[in-house]
Amino acid sequence: xxxxxxxxxxxxxxxxxxxxxxxxxxxxxxxxxxxxxxxxxxxxxxxxxxxxxxxxxxxxxxxxxxxxxxxxxxxxxxxxxxxxxxxxxxxxxxxxxxxxxxxxxxxxxxxxxxxxxxxxxxxxxxxxxxxxxxxxxxxxxxxxxxxxxxxxxxxxxxxxxxxxxxxxxxxxxxxxxxxxxxxxxxxxxxxxxxxxxxxxxxxxxxxxxxxxxxxxxxxxxxxxxx
Numbered sequence: 001x002x003x004x005x006x007x008x009x010x011x012x013x014x015x016x017x018x019x020x021x022x023x024x025x026x027x028x029x030x031x032x033x034x035x036x037x038x039x040x041x042x043x044x045x046x047x048x049x050x051x052x053x054x055x056x057x058x059x060x061x062x063x064x065x066x067x068x069x070x071x072x073x074x075x076x077x078x079x080x081x082x083x084x085x086x087x088x089x090x091x092x093x094x095x096x097x098x099x100x101x102x103x104x105x106x107x108x109x110x111x112x113x114x115x116x117x118x119x120x121x122x123x124x125x126x127x128x129x130x131x132x133x134x135x136x137x138x139x140x141x142x143x144x145x146x147x148x149x150x151x152x153x154x155x156x157x158x159x160x161x162x163x164x165x166x167x168x169x170x171x172x173x174x175x176x177x178x179x180x181x182x183x184x185x186x187x188x189x190x191x192x193x194x195x196x197x198x199x200x201x202x203x204x205x206x207x208x209x210x211x212x213x214x215x216x217x218x219x220x221x222x223x224x225x226x
Contacts, residue, residue, distance in 0.1 A: 050100060058112045065115035066104065067192045068124055089128050098125055115196055124190070132187030136198035139182075140165065140173040143197065154178060157189055 050066075057064045069087050089097055105121050108114050114121075123133065140154030144165075147153060152165045154173065163181075166172035200206065 051103065054104065054107065054112065058107070061113065063113040063115055065192055065196070066121065066124075068127060068190050070190060094125075094128065097128065101125060116192070117199055120195060120199065127190050132189075134182075134186050135195055136201065137182050137186045137189070137191075137194050138198055138201060139191075139194055140178045141175065142201070143194065144171075144173070155189075155191060155194060157185070157191065 054064060056062075068089075101121050101124055104114070105118055108116075108118055108121065126133075137155075139158075143155070145153050145156050145159065146168060147159065150167050152167060152171055152173070153159055153161060154165065163177075164172060
């Protein structure tokens with residue numbers, strides 16, 4: 001599993017010129033391409049790829065989110081890279097990834113824009129060591145996926161599931177069935193989008209975040225959603 005980073009560009013350029021913003025965007029793409037093309041051991045040894053992406057995003061006011069590259073949750077007959085896959089984090093890589101996560105957490109506390117909460121980043125250490133948790137997944141309730149044939153599934157890891165959740169015109173999601181299913185799959189899943197939605201599904205966190213923005217006069221987003 002390799003720690004990767006996604007970019008969400010802020011539509012407001014602020015003081016940056018359009019030319020600088022475009023150049024920064026191209027640089028982000030270039031760095032991300034370099035990370036994807038680099039064997040995990042080299043990338044993890046230096047940590048320069050993720051750190052450089054995070055620094056470029058910070059310098060340009062771009063919010064970022066981080067992921068763990070997970071093996072497929074369900075058996076995929078066509079997937080030929082389950083074993084001897086250099087994009088997965090191995091036990092010998094744990095200390096290097098721990099250091100990288102500590103660096104990101106420190107930057108988060110300094111005010112760098114990150115979608116992921118500090119607990120989320122901390123939990124990555126446990127997850128890559130096989131320690132899962134129930135994190136309040138709301139798949140099939142607040143999000144879903146539509147397969148190419150028009151049928152539905154609660155989330156992408158369940159793309160190949162045979163259970164009938166209906167179609168676009170006739171959804172069949174049942175909260176009880178989903179809750180029972182998640183007893184098994186949720187601790188083994190680290191879906192970034194799902195985790196962040198579930199983390200935000202708290203009135204107390206919403207009010208705390210809104211209060212923080214109010215104290216800043218609603219002049220741009222301050223801090224993360226803690």
